[in-house]
Amino acid sequence: MPIQVKRLGRTFFAEVSGLDLRQHLSDDTIAEIRHAWMEHGVLLFRDQQFTTEEQIAYSKRFGKLEHNLRDDNAFVAPLGNLNPDGSIRDPNSDQSKFLRANQLWHSDSAYFAAPAMLSFLNGRVIDPNMPDGHTQWADMQAAYEDLPQSKRDAIEDLVAMHDMQTSRSVTGRVLDPEERQKWPPVYHRMTRIHEETGKKIMYVGSQATQVNGWDVPKSKKLFVELMQHATQEKYIYDHKWTQWDFVCWDNRRVVHRQRPFDEAKWPRVVFRSVVEGTGPDVIEGKGVNEFERFQALHGDRARILAAAE
Ligand code: OGA
Numbered sequence: 001m002p003i004q005v006k007r008l009g010r011t012f013f014a015e016v017s018g019l020d021l022r023q024h025l026s027d028d029t030i031a032e033i034r035h036a037w038m039e040h041g042v043l044l045f046r047d048q049q050f051t052t053e054e055q056i057a058y059s060k061r062f063g064k065l066e067h068n069l070r071d072d073n074a075f076v077a078p079l080g081n082l083n084p085d086g087s088i089r090d091p092n093s094d095q096s097k098f099l100r101a102n103q104l105w106h107s108d109s110a111y112f113a114a115p116a117m118l119s120f121l122n123g124r125v126i127d128p129n130m131p132d133g134h135t136q137w138a139d140m141q142a143a144y145e146d147l148p149q150s151k152r153d154a155i156e157d158l159v160a161m162h163d164m165q166t167s168r169s170v171t172g173r174v175l176d177p178e179e180r181q182k183w184p185p186v187y188h189r190m191t192r193i194h195e196e197t198g199k200k201i202m203y204v205g206s207q208a209t210q211v212n213g214w215d216v217p218k219s220k221k222l223f224v225e226l227m228q229h230a231t232q233e234k235y236i237y238d239h240k241w242t243q244w245d246f247v248c249w250d251n252r253r254v255v256h257r258q259r260p261f262d263e264a265k266w267p268r269v270v271f272r273s274v275v276e277g278t279g280p281d282v283i284e285g286k287g288v289n290e291f292e293r294f295q296a297l298h299g300d301r302a303r304i305l306a307a308a309e
């Protein structure tokens with residue numbers, strides 16, 4: 001049975017209905033979901049009451065999972081403002097400051113040489129009365145396509161350094177020496193080629209630090225200009241959470257951010273899983289054609305990686 005897909009945003013973001021993702025889905029259904037995902041960039045499934053094991057099983061159908069930043073054995077991790085005992089964590093704690101970087105526009109794991117491909121969030125602890133704490137996504141593909149040709153040409157071959165410390169500096173968190181060593185700066189093309197659709201999409205976000213060969217002020221000016229363009233209302237979809245919403249996005253196409261909320265008052269926990277990226281998009285300072293690499297790796301099965309897992 002074909003899945004039901006309804007576009008909610010102007011250029012992207014769709015709701016998929018009629019599926020219980022805890023059930024084992026056929027390879028055909030997974031391929032259909034992946035197809036809709038590549039078309040719409042972000043998919044929302046409502047009422048998916050996953051356990052951790054079920055979320056892992058579903059996420060793995062789309063590729064190999066990234067382990068949690070702080071736990072090599074965890075492939076689904078709670079992201080929120082609760083202590084392990086269920087009490088609300090101090091908003092001034094190190095951990096809260098670290099996570100608050102999620103409130104800046106970003107693409108997941110941009111601080112890895114091979115950044116995240118696909119991310120999944122399940123809203124497990126969401127208070128129906130919480131007035132804010134939404135998540136927003138912006139369509140970098142539509143924004144890129146609307147740039148004047150001269151600007152697209154100007155960023156075509158640029159490579160930028162991305163650094164986890166850059167976004168953390170904004171929230172007042174300094175990486176300690178161990179973290180600094182574990183997550184050194186990395187490099188990404190500013191125009192990436194989407195591996196599965198072949199579309200060109202600009203890649204900027206809160207970790208972007210400096211364009212290779214440029215000074216920092218000139219680099220920042222370009223990053224700000226591109227992000228201001230890409231985060232105009234017409235490119236954004238704003239999602240208000242309901243408990244058990246399951247939202248899945250393609251980090252190669254969109255950036256996202258968490259909206260602020262009263263962290264001392266409302267418990268908010270989303271469970272997160274991530275499919276890891278294929279590989280570095282810059283090797284020895286030169287951009288890689290990611291589309292060609294992906295097709296070479298997966299050929300006809302490029303869109304149904306699901307079957308491989
Ligand atoms: C993430 C993220 C935003 C949110 O999980 O990668 O940025 O609203 N989350 O929780």
Ligand code: MN
Nearest residue numbers: 102106107108
């Ligand atoms: Mn994120």
